Amino acid sequence: MKLYDYKPAPSPRRVRIFLAEKNIEVPTEQIDLRAQSQLGEEFRRLNPQCAVPYLVLDDGTGIGESMAICRYFEALYPEPPLFGRTPVEQGQVEMWNRVMEFDGYLAVAEAFRNAAPGFKDRALPGPLPLEQIPALAERGRLRVARFFDALDERLGATPFVAGDRYSVADITALVTVDFAGWIKLGLGAQHGNARRWHEQLASRPATAA
């Protein structure tokens, strides 16, 4: 088994933190996204979506998409459960994880990829070029600001994003907050709840994964 990874990128970090929280060790190989190695012939043959993280099992089966890799490991090693325990908890975790992704993670990615000079014609991940849309970068920044407010409000009501227990939704939210640093946005003094939560998560050993 091997996990294709790139240490500096936010998306594989979600998987690394998830694995570390479960104490699962998987051999990794770095794919240098800065050098666009994910678009090279060798990696493209492995994963035609040209993206990391990408997991290859011993029989050659490949699993792409961060949350799909996490689901595979959750099914294999259920403890500690990071996608919820009871049916209601599972629904809540999936809901909050989706909200963190759509309102947070994707908004940061939109703002970053549609403005960064190094991502010209790479406005979305994947094998095919797509032009940047400056208005989308601008909209992304607006959405990130709203996301911080909403995250802070949520964390004023519950200790973790999906409720009383740490879950994959916290991983997504944490990685999103740190990713926002790439576009020079961050939690403000008014986001006391989210800052307290971020500090608490930063002290978990898995967060450094």
Place this chain on the structure above:
Amino acid sequence: MKLYDYKPAPSPRRVRIFLAEKNIEVPTEQIDLRAQSQLGEEFRRLNPQCAVPYLVLDDGTGIGESMAICRYFEALYPEPPLFGRTPVEQGQVEMWNRVMEFDGYLAVAEAFRNAAPGFKDRALPGPLPLEQIPALAERGRLRVARFFDALDERLGATPFVAGDRYSVADITALVTVDFAGWIKLGLGAQHGNARRWHEQLASRPATAA
């Protein structure tokens, strides 16, 4: 238990088909999105995300996000499994469902919401207004065309989107193909594999849900 629904919209259709495949009956209430009832005070108090589908349990717990509602029911009624059986299958289903969503469903939604006159300032779902971005509508149409090609290629290799078995990834892909009709895009004569698959799915009773 009550499922807030809107019959003509693609997103709640994913949940209705999922429930019908599992033979689960849930009382529904229609929220008229065309009249923007989801933004009204009454529904907003229930679901501040102002979106359907939205499930409310008997104890008042709310679950939003189509896939979160499906996950709740999958945990409660595992048979037939629509998110995969083994860990590998679960990973594959989540991967393909994500690919159908990001490359397909979201591309159609981008193309539709950023161009339709009725969605002025409603370019994304949710409580807050966002201006349409014409370039995003155009990019969405380009991505949908690519998506049809990729879907057809995939369905030349396996009978169902995630492999040998019908899964939630088929539901997402089917709803996406039908949703694309809203922007006057559809499978072409060259998409024989996808057309055969679509025809076969259309004959399943649950598809009419």
